[in-house]
């Protein structure tokens with residue numbers, strides 16, 4: 001007996017174990033988890049593009065006392081936002097300490113894999129009597145998952161008359177949907193049966209159904225196409241040329257749903273990475289008078305490499321730091337700018353994969369994250385010998401683990417798949433390029449990049465707690 005006790009003590013002292021949140025959490029915390037997940041479901045069901053995220057985040061920020069940077073005075077505790085081309089955004093709470101001593105920054109991305117329209121998308125197929133839209137997918141999708149499901153069109157069109165119109169078609173129950181029809185199995189044996197799984201549907205076969213009826217009182221020409229243009233023109237004032245410049249995105253039309261009889265999981269489109277972006281946003285809105293300046297960055301274009309001026313490779317981040325320095329200092333030099341960035345600590349808030357129950361062979365069990373075990377702290381990402389990875393330093397990641405432990409944040413270590421199985425990158429390395437300390441940290445998903453990604457409500461909650469504790473307490 002005594003020996004057994006001794007062994008248990010030793011085990012407790014020396015052995016690392018993850019925690020299954022549903023077993024660890026008390027009734028009150030379970031209530032908090034479920035309440036928070038209802039807010040999250042509502043948000044992620046409404047917000048399906050980066051523009052929509054920025055618009056909604058601005059509304060929520062203003063309600064929580066954030067003001068545009070042009071109106072800021074530079075006082076500690078001041079709550080500020082800055083928007084970049086309607087597609088990325090920073091929320092800042094000025095700290096009691098000078099930003100030159102560093103900020104606490106959480107960066108997440110608000111773009112998600114989807115299907116974009118080509119610049120000249122609309123055509124009529126004479127032989128099939130249908131009008132269709134040509135598409136070009138965005139991000140790493142398994143294209144076969146996007147056929148035969150209800151799809152919605154979200155976007156912004158810049159009209160010839162100089163006005164812009166926002167469009168959402170397919171979200172209301174009475175709206176029509178768009179759809180990518182797949183080939184019937186009866187005739188697919190040869191044409192699809194011999195293809196590799198990833199090519200079951202090819203990019204140029206992703207042609208969206210948008211119409212089937214001709215315009216009235218016209219016998220000749222592309223009457224079905226013309227009818228669609230007429231409908232678009234009547235409702236939005238759009239002419240075909242306007243489509244060339246438009247940002248038009250095709251996304252799943254379905255709403256988030258609870259999964260399982262116990263309702264512990266959420267299935268929804270766009271959880272990579274709006275689960276982190278929503279919790280990042282909520283965390284900064286709930287932060288008050290932090291010691292160090294808190295910055296929530298909501299970035300675009302992560303899914304296609306973080307390029308462009310709204311992605312994380314953009315100088316928008318340097319611009320943001322310069323603006324904060326200008327607000328809080330009479331004068332400053334590049335030295336202060338570089339010091340502020342060098343002293344900044346970053347959580348790269350992006351999703352990881354949890355162990356898949358039906359494809360365990362791609363994971364290495366000791367280092368695979370598990371669902372409902374808290375946010376995944378990922379020391380390094382990348383692939384094939386850690387290539388193209390952020391490799392967080394022991395001092396920094398250890399400090400973050402300690403911060404989480406001391407504040408009741410459920411977390412677990414994780415590595416994305418077996419060595420040489422595949423891999424993936426995040427925004428982390430672009431923050432590391434700016435000489436900031438950064439570690440990846442976000443909930444794990446099942447079915448990542450699919451039209452219905454799956455997260456645990458417990459993990460969503462732990463992400464919120466993690467980012468909030470970091471903003472409020474990381475010294």
Ligand code: MN
Pocket residue numbers: 109272273302350351
């Ligand atoms: Mn992501």
Ligand code: MN
Pocket residue numbers: 272303449
């Ligand atoms: Mn992704």
